[in-house]
């Protein structure tokens with residue numbers, strides 16, 4: 462296959478693929494922690510074919526590809542993201558709803574919000590996705606991260622995923638998954654996910670969501686920009702308790718702070734750089750290693766180039 466070397470990858474994409482293409486687009490507004498640099502090229506496909514075309518062009522030209530959902534679990538480097546950053550509009554992929562006496566099957570676009578699944582569950586008097594109420598993000602992000610709480614995880618409700626690669630688009634069985642991780646095939650972009658929800662006790666379902674949302678309001682710094690839990694919980698430990706034990710709660714570097722409300726959350730006080738956030742993360746890891754002998758693993762995903 463001939464290697465394609467466009468003088469400007471963005472210009473080239475604009476010509477061949479129906480899409481919104483933005484150059485040097487700041488990504489901080491697209492991420493919940495509101496920090497980080499720009500994307501060289503932000504690409505929002507308007508049709509499934511234009512996504513496949515872009516992936517093929519990226520592959521042929523050796524252009525790196527990053528994917529952003531709602532950016533609720535992503536930290537973008539201050540030096541920005543080289544190559545192509547994909548952000549899928551909800552409307553590019555079609556939603557499908559099929560109901561039967563035992564429950565419902567919902568095909569949701571990867572760019573749709575997680576809240577859409579919870580809304581459909583409630584609307585059709587179904588149960589089983591309560592643990593996703595209050596989790597910000599897209600369907601693509603929820604599947605990739607296997608988002609959830611101690612009460613359940615996203616992939617337990619997924620029966621198939623549709624993925625795009627440079628070779629085309631197709632449905633595959635649910636990949637294997639574990640705590641906050643799904644084995645999405647390398648290089649694949651999730652375009653849709655099919656969920657199965659059963660009938661059940663709707664009142665109990667609503668009560669569980671109310672309790673969960675109340676708990677979030679009491680314990681999480683939801684009024685400040687953040688990306689949720691910074692570290693996964695190590696087996697047998699709570700990351701927040703381990704960090705709190707080091708005395709770092711409230712510790713600030715630049716514009717970033719280890720939340721005074723929950724030690725496993727970092728908040729942006731207004732002008733945080735990604736470097737402030739990574740410095741706090743490194744400090745928390747060092748202190749927890751020293752005080753508890755436990756290695757903290759970041760839950761947040763990084764894209765782009767970071768200051769050393």
Ligand SMILES: Cc1cc2nc3c(=O)[nH]c(=O)nc-3n(C[C@H](O)[C@H](O)[C@H](O)COP(=O)(O)OP(=O)(O)OC[C@H]3O[C@@H](n4cnc5c(N)ncnc54)[C@H](O)[C@@H]3O)c2cc1C
Pocket residue numbers: 493527528529530531532533534535549571595596597598599600601602603604605606607608609610641645649650651652683687688689690762
């Ligand atoms: C206030 C708050 C509360 C939170 N509470 C929880 C919680 O209770 N439980 C929990 O699990 N998480 C929680 N999170 C984290 C976050 O909501 C989840 O991880 C969510 O699934 C992220 O979705 P997203 O679309 O924002 O993903 P992003 O952050 O945009 O992306 C996350 C990862 O998924 C990849 N990705 C995104 N879309 C696609 C796609 N279409 N194809 C392939 N890869 C893709 C990205 O490349 C990245 O690696 C919380 C975050 C916040 C800000």
